[in-house]
Amino acid sequence: MKAKEIQELIDFISNSGLAEVKIETDEFKLSIKKHAEAPAAKAVENxxxxxxxxxxxxxxxxxxxxxxxxxxxxxxxxxxxxxxxxxxxxxxxxxxxxxxxxxxxxxxxxxxxxxxxxxxxxxxxxxxxxxxxxxxxxxxxxxxxxxxxxxxxxxxx
Known part of the structure; x- marks a missing residue:
């Protein structure tokens, strides 16, 4: 993957509401994890x-x-x-x-x-x-x- 593709993937994930994504191929491993924020649709754990x-x-x-x-x-x-x-x-x-x-x-x-x-x-x-x-x-x-x-x-x- 090129740097631009990685940046686009990060932007997509940050807007999607996903907390964590891991991608692994023969060529590379990519792990993206957001901070500990919960989506608005769920009740927040205290x-x-x-x-x-x-x-x-x-x-x-x-x-x-x-x-x-x-x-x-x-x-x-x-x-x-x-x-x-x-x-x-x-x-x-x-x-x-x-x-x-x-x-x-x-x-x-x-x-x-x-x-x-x-x-x-x-x-x-x-x-x-x-x-x-x-x-x-x-x-x-x-x-x-x-x-x-x-x-x-x-x-x-």
């Missing part, structure tokens, strides 16, 4: 990581608020909901709509908690656990990185 309650680094206005928030979370086992991709974090479907979840809300497995926009595709992020939203770690309409913590959830027993 990454939940148990963390100690003291791990979040809150930035409250006063030291007194920091101490009370630290004590509030001291005896809870919290899970981080992490971004499954690079993109823009949205707490609601549009600017006029209510947020999908707020602090203190009880969420159910399968419930949409936010949207991540990546390359003009809006991917709903669904909860894989039931529990109570303890903290929202990202501002609405902010860019997020892959595996960046978005929410703290107190799982239901």
């Amino acid at each position: 990454h939940y990581t148990p963390i100690p309650a003291a791990a979040p680094n809150p930035e409250p206005a006063t030291q007194k608020e920091a101490v009370s928030e630290s004590n509030e979370h001291a005896n809870r086992s919290l899970l981080e909901v992490k971004s499954p991709m690079i993109g823009t974090f949205y707490r609601s479907a549009n600017p006029d709509a209510d947020f999908f979840v707020n602090i203190g809300d009880t969420i159910q497995k399968g419930q949409t908690v936010c949207i991540i926009e990546a390359m003009k595709l809006f991917n709903e992020v669904e909860s894989e656990i039931s529990g109570k939203v303890v903290k929202v770690l990202v501002e609405d309409a902010s860019p997020v990185e892959y595996d960046q913590p978005l929410f703290l959830i107190e799982p239901q027993d």
Whole structure:
């Protein structure tokens, strides 16, 4: 294959939604793999990581608020909901709509908690656990990185 043909193949694959392609002939081997972005048609898998309650680094206005928030979370086992991709974090479907979840809300497995926009595709992020939203770690309409913590959830027993 010529360089131009390879470039055209890469462009075609990047526009097709395929995550990985491997081509092998007697003359060459070619492997093309996209970043860990999921197609918009599928629900995005969330990454939940148990963390100690003291791990979040809150930035409250006063030291007194920091101490009370630290004590509030001291005896809870919290899970981080992490971004499954690079993109823009949205707490609601549009600017006029209510947020999908707020602090203190009880969420159910399968419930949409936010949207991540990546390359003009809006991917709903669904909860894989039931529990109570303890903290929202990202501002609405902010860019997020892959595996960046978005929410703290107190799982239901």
